[in-house]
Amino acid sequence: MKFFSAVFLALISVHGVAKPVEDVRIDGLIQMPSTRAFDLIGFDDDKTYDSNKVYEAINSLFNSGFFSDIDVYDDQGVLVFDVVERASIGDLTISGNELVNTEDLERGLKLSGLEIGEIYKPETLNQISQELQRQYFALGRYSAKVDIKVDDMPRNRVGISIDIDEGDTAKIVHINIVGNTAFDDETLTEDFEARETGYWNPFSSADEYAKAKIDGDINTLRSFYLDQGYLDFKVVSSQVSLSSDKRDVYVVINIEEGKPYSLNDLSLSGSLPISEDLVWQHISHAQGDTFSRQEVTDIIEKISTELGNHGYLFASVNVIPEKLDDQTVNLSYQINPGSRVYVRRITFAGNSETQDEVLRREMTQFEGALAVHSKIQASKRRLERLGFFGNVNLRTRPVPGTTDLVDLEFTVLEQPSGSIQASIGFSDDDGLIYGFGISKSNFLGTGNRLSFNASKSDEYTSYSLSYRNPYFTVDGVSRGARFYYQSSDYDSDDIEDYQLDKIGAELSYGYPISDTQSLTFSLGVQETSIDLSDDPSNESEYFVDTYGDNYDDIIASITWRDNDLIGGILPTNGYSTNLNLRVTTPGSDQEYYKASLTSEKYWNIDNSNLWLFHAKGRVSYGNGYGDSEYLPFYENYYAGGAGTVRGYSSSSLGPQNSYDDDSDSNSDAMGGNFLMAGTLEVIFPLPMVEDHKSVRTAAFLDAGNVFATSCFPVSTNCTSGVDLGEIRYSVGLSWTWITPIAPLSFNVAKAINPEDDDETDFFQFRLGTAF
Template identity: 40%
Template sequence: MKGFLRNVLPAMVLALWVPTAAPESFTVSDIEVEGLQRVSAGNVFGALPVEIGDRVNNNLLSESIRTLFRTGLFSDVSLARDGDILIVEVEERPSISDIEVEGNENIETEQLMEGMRQAGVEEGQIFQRATLERLELEILRSYVAQGRYNADVQAEVEELPRNRVAINFNINEGDVAAIQHINIIGNEEYSDSDLISRMALRETGWWSSITNKDKYAREKLSGDLETLRSHYLNNGFVDFTVESSNVSLAPDKQKVFVTLAIDEGPQYSVREVKLEGNLIVPKEELEKLIVLEQGETFSQQRMTMTSNLITRRLGREGYSFANVEGVPQVHEDGTTTVVFEVQPGKRTYVRRIHFRGNTATHDEVLRQEMRQMEGGVASSDRIESSRTQLERTGFFQQVNVDTSPVAGTDDQVDVTYTVEEQPTGSLSANIGFSQVSGLIFGADISEKNFFGTGRRASFGVNSSQSVNSANISYTNPFYTVDGVSRGFSLQARETDFEEEDISSFVLDTITARMTFGYPISNNTRLNFGPGYSYNRVKAGRFPAVEISNFIDEEGDSQSAFLLSGSIVRNTHNRGRMPTSGSRNSLSIESAVPGSALTYFKIRHKTDSFFPIDSRHRWVGRLRTEVGYSDGYGDVNATPFYEHFFAGGYGSVRGYEANSLGNESTPADDAMFQRERPFGGNVLVETSAQLIFPVPFAADSRSMRTAVFVDGGNVFDTTRGFDPAADEIRYAAGISFEWITAIGPLGFSLAEPLNSQAEDDTRRFQFSLGQQF
């Protein structure tokens, strides 16, 4: 009311005063404006309904005053006449110089400021007290919606020099009112306690007060009403309604009482399910997608699921805008006929495929991964498969896809893939540490997306107390337009196995390879290629009998001409830390005739992820690996330096790295030499894990925790240590993995479950600066 008097009363008084302040009419020869400080004269002339040359009377002058008041720029307006000159005298409203908010914790200051800006209250704007009073009420309503009924909002206005004001909002948020009692009326099928247990809101109590579930909020109540509605609809109560929801407040404004009046209606079962409309796909195929069965209790959820399944099936055929609506038709006998009305619309085609967000990666690299082609039928399966292919490249942290109709057509769509690029290369010197190799020094240049072309290139040198190596590689994943890849690699490596606590020898290796990859399907590739390897063995201080005998018989250097092949099927949902899908590979490598020693190695690996919840935060993982190697031709066994090893991080945790299996035989003259791991030609490993969210961390793409059970061992059939189930070693524990800025970090805490006296165990294991 006060705001009304301040704004309207002056205009009424001045309007009544005008007829006595000016003659009845005259022709305006000029207009002068007095009293302006910040408002431009142009704003006045633009609003004034009088121009030079107009003949004015009392009515027009009164309208002019009202018009200028309506601009909201002035607190006072008067008109005067000097001869034929119209003089407009104004008093500007003050401008807002500063706005301060104090006392708010549950609503952010920026959120309050944004609401003020939308209402026209911000620094530099004209101050209007009526608007300020409305803002006080709006802020107060926001707190009331949170259940803070005793909140108080007061706006203080401080007048400043040069016709300015400062506004200070003093907020007392108060406490959220606790729910003293929830009363449900009209429920017969389900008890109050059953229904309340499904709600987010709870009556006040020691536990609910700790979890804040007894704190009333309007949004929470609305969500609970939807939860109850869904519960009833999913259990056959098609006619369920919420007749009223009343919230009453105690005099102290600290307690609320919630009363819900519902009408359950009868419970319905399914009499019949029908498919109507233009089915497009054979009816028998669509009927297999129906998850509602005759005789069972009706479920809104299962009806919606059926609609979605049929819609997706039509989308596979190119009907991108198909509409499948399930409608329950109730009968007096307590049954319902569910009719699915299928409206496929027109078959759609892809006009254009657009890419957004790829500032570094060339468009053609993304197009190479497309399974949906421009000009082709818009298939939801192929569009989604293309998105998955982009995520598997490892170039992008996230990929989203949007299908939009083309304006002016009813059978064309544009598909837009929006990507969020992530670093794919590095140029770094690094220092790491591993319990196996000790301190690790290295310099690496690697790029998985070389100059945005999708090609991979790397060069690196690394040095530790046990390994010195240098490598260079280059791979073109699209060597041909059909997706055939070609790669080259060259590596030189010196490994002191005595320093790695494996055996007493040093192995120098130079290896060169060429690899081709051929796509068999979207998820399966065949890889093959030739290679060459040169190996030189140097005995350590206390070489084992097996090593000494090998050098005596075969010499200290061997050359091998290699042929390798593998088939890999990968359905992981992303390249790093996947949460669903599996990767299966079968590989064989052979040193062919013409080599100093002829042998072969076969390995089979699986790595599968099984999401437990819809958000993929709880995930099961099963990893297996088996390997076998042997000599052929005139060679009876695999060279010892090609043996498999097991134990340690990434293998069977809880045991020393590479320590499992039958040990080497000490030389007779080596008094102080202990038996050392010697590996074997048969490898068996498995790991079952339950991955769960990292506490207090939301980023599941760069870190994860898991509980696990590992099992495995290596066997040497050439020395009589044949595979046996009772020789498998097991361990259980917990692990943590994190992709950090300085490299991968991983550690595990494991307890061996069936270790023997001769086993080397290590419960805590970690690695930093190396791949897991």
């Protein structure tokens, strides 16, 4: 029948005869819907056909890619298309991959047509295998292998399994730079990401070969020479050779250094809408200086910022170099300021909880005003300092159809600003800690802070309720109130046994001085009562005998704060300085004052927010005035433990109290009225940790101690004065994790210069927090 049909179709092709048919039928369909197949054939309703129409139908079916064979014949007036469908992909599995995510591999396979439900095309498998190997080769896995298996499945389907053997990463044995005479290899490779095998760092993969790493180092090399004035420098070639076992890589970079250029003439060109002096103050090099591309780049950025601060946000600044035969170069800074730009609209997105007003009041750039680069950036940074957002992005969009209007779009990523906590923790300082707290730093999206906290440990009980409105007035004057109760029952190995109860309230007002600075004034009342043990120390007994055991005080304080820390609980950049003076006012039972200066700063070592350097220092001093000769002993500062000098037991350093000869008590640390403490930290990432925003590891050096500038007349163990030789030091490692329940921190520290009477702790940790 098929043979007869082929002959018959050939005859009508010759004579061009169109034959009517009773029907058209398609046999062999399994997965393709018949409606789609008939659409591909595309016969008209008149049901006539000739050979051209048949051939067109066959081509249309083949071009769909679904069929591997098609026969056509006439079965008693019925035109039959007998098709054989290609198999479809019924299952796709990938195994053995660790370096490359399965999702990324599946995305790449999809682009190549290898996806569940798609037509199986055997000819693509070899291409896919080669492409996967190429990706692993680029990662330095030259021994990687890709094995693809195809298994038949029911209903004309196949299952494809891709088994990847990633192999071992080839190591860089030697990096050789050829053609350098002005600089040695060590200098040129100092900033390379790649390192030769033998470079030891347990957390580094610098000696593992990757093409992208070498390409980046070549760009680093090029930048180095251009920064040294070698304008004719070029990389002639780079070769990577592989050992026979595919484990060792040898990198050779051939260069031509040329000669360094110095600056001959500097000029400005183009249209200059501001004073030339404002531009020239940013041009830091002069005639005779060695050319540096990095310096030129910095100057261009500074000039662009200067123009942006005058409203020319889209100014274009380019440098035109003219190389001269005497190895000098003329530089012309060409300025095209564009139009002066105004802000039409400022919008916010992503703040589902925080009210627009809270964000808008942080703006130093206003709608309808001249767009000023510094004000726009200051607005962004003020939003970051709020602490409500994990990320703040800014987009400057030109208004279509205009050249002098822009819209500013701030997109924020809100992070939790409140918590309800019930926790059980433990610390070396206070033993078991039971805590409950309700805190909201962005109460009802208003930016106000409301918190209630309660906690209890073996040594203290504390309750506090506080509220703060950072914008009590539209000018940014803040108002806060706090009510608190504290009961401390000291009975540890390092502090004298007595009970101290405090209850008080205070009202505060803060006044902004600048974007980062503020002054806060507060006034509070406090009732304090002391209950000494049956065997008090000479110092505490003397103080109570002299001044009583119950005090009603009015306490005033002033705080100057300069805070530009970014990153919330675990800062990554910026600085903070606090200066506080706290004094009892006339009419109080006590007469004393306390002053404290605390400052810290973070440096981003590699702009990754992972490698940081942190320095922090604190100096505190207090004393009595008027009829009070001494700072109350319960207001003393203490040193040792977390917060001052790790590696020493909590509150164990400094002067000690004394007891009568017939007492059974041992001397304890009684603190002092002068405290000095400092910390230097190198913060580094752990390779197995992904969330570095909640986990931090650091190596630290601590130093500090407390001193008594004057001793009680009954003291026998106290030496007055400040002796810097008594400063204690420690080194160690710290690990902090901000858990969903409470902060968890570990410290492993070694006391460097302990005295015989010092109490040391090699390991300290804290789970939970005291409110």
